[in-house]
Amino acid sequence: MAQKDTVKNILNAAEELFSERGFAETSLRNITTKAGVNLAAVNYHFGSKKSLIQAVFARFLGPFSESLQEALAELQQRLNGEAPDMQELLMLLSHTALKAGHDSPRRLGIFMRLLGLAYTQGQGHLRRFLQKEYGAVFRTYMALVTAATPDLSDEDRFWRIHFSLGATVFTLSGAESLTAMAAHDLGKASDIAQVVDKLIPFLASGLNAPQQTV
Numbered sequence: 124m125a126q127k128d129t130v131k132n133i134l135n136a137a138e139e140l141f142s143e144r145g146f147a148e149t150s151l152r153n154i155t156t157k158a159g160v161n162l163a164a165v166n167y168h169f170g171s172k173k174s175l176i177q178a179v180f181a182r183f184l185g186p187f188s189e190s191l192q193e194a195l196a197e198l199q200q201r202l203n204g205e206a207p208d209m210q211e212l213l214m215l216l217s218h219t220a221l222k223a224g225h226d227s228p229r230r231l232g233i234f235m236r237l238l239g240l241a242y243t244q245g246q247g248h249l250r251r252f253l254q255k256e257y258g259a260v261f262r263t264y265m266a267l268v269t270a271a272t273p274d275l276s277d278e279d280r281f282w283r284i285h286f287s288l289g290a291t292v293f294t295l296s297g298a299e300s301l302t303a304m305a306a307h308d309l310g311k312a313s314d315i316a317q318v319v320d321k322l323i324p325f326l327a328s329g330l331n332a333p334q335q336t337v
Contacts (some may be wrong), residue, residue, distance in 0.1 A: 130168050132158040138179050142236040146176060146244055177252045180241075183234045184257055187223035192260045194219055195267070209271040210327035216264070217319045231315060235296040272330055279334050287326045294322050 136158035140149045151172055155162050169175040194215050198207065220231060241249050265284075272280055294301065295318070302313050 129158075129160055129164055133160060133165055133168065133175070134179060134182055137175055138182075138233055138237070141176065141179060141240070142233045145240055151175075173248050176249055180237065180249065180253065181256065183223055183230075184253070187219060188257045188260045190222055191216070191219045191264065195260070195263050198267070206273070207267050207271045209268070209330050210323060212264070212267055212271055213323045213326055217323060221316060221319065229299065232296050232298050235292050239292040239296060268330075275334050283330050287329060290326065291322065294318065 133154065136154045137149070140153055140157060144153075151162060151165055154175070155165060165175065169178055198211075198215060241253070268284070269280065272283075275283070295315075298315050298318050301318060302315075306312050
């Protein structure tokens with residue numbers, strides 16, 4: 124097996140198993156069995172389980188962050204100092220994610236499950252890695268989100284962003300099941316892009332809702 128194919132098989136196996144079982148519950152032996160390689164191949168190409176976890180995220184986030192950076196630069200130039208629209212920002216982010224996932228509900232769903240696990244499982248090394256590698260582009264995005272929601276306090280914005288992230292992870296990680304349910308209950312087929320288009324106005328409304336005063 125060529126080295127390129129070996130690396131791809133290991134990443135594919137790790138991606139699926141991590142998303143199904145979690146990081147701690149998936150052993151390197153599980154991954155090598157599914158990938159059809161030996162443990163030495165994992166150690167040679169990745170060095171450790173932590174590095175393999177980071178590589179799984181980098182495979183998606185590398186092209187995603189590059190595309191997002193380009194899209195944000197174009198948006199900032201078009202805005203020319205004006206405040207952005209929250210729904211436009213969400214559309215930009217979602218369309219970039221779909222592009223990175225090649226419009227594949229399965230691949231995007233797997234990544235969203237992994238993202239949810241990164242929040243709920245103790246993977247401090249992963250959060251440090253993501254901050255180091257992709258922090259700059261997301262800080263740019265968050266500055267635009269702040270500009271789009273000037274009436275929110277930092278505290279309210281924090282919670283609304285994380286509530287929105289939770290809704291997004293839930294929806295996209297289960298997109299295949301949701302579209303199947305919609306087809307059964309509503310008699311209407313839909314794809315991942317259509318699901319995202321329905322999700323965005325919901326998220327934008329939550330982020331744009333007037334701040335409550337106590």
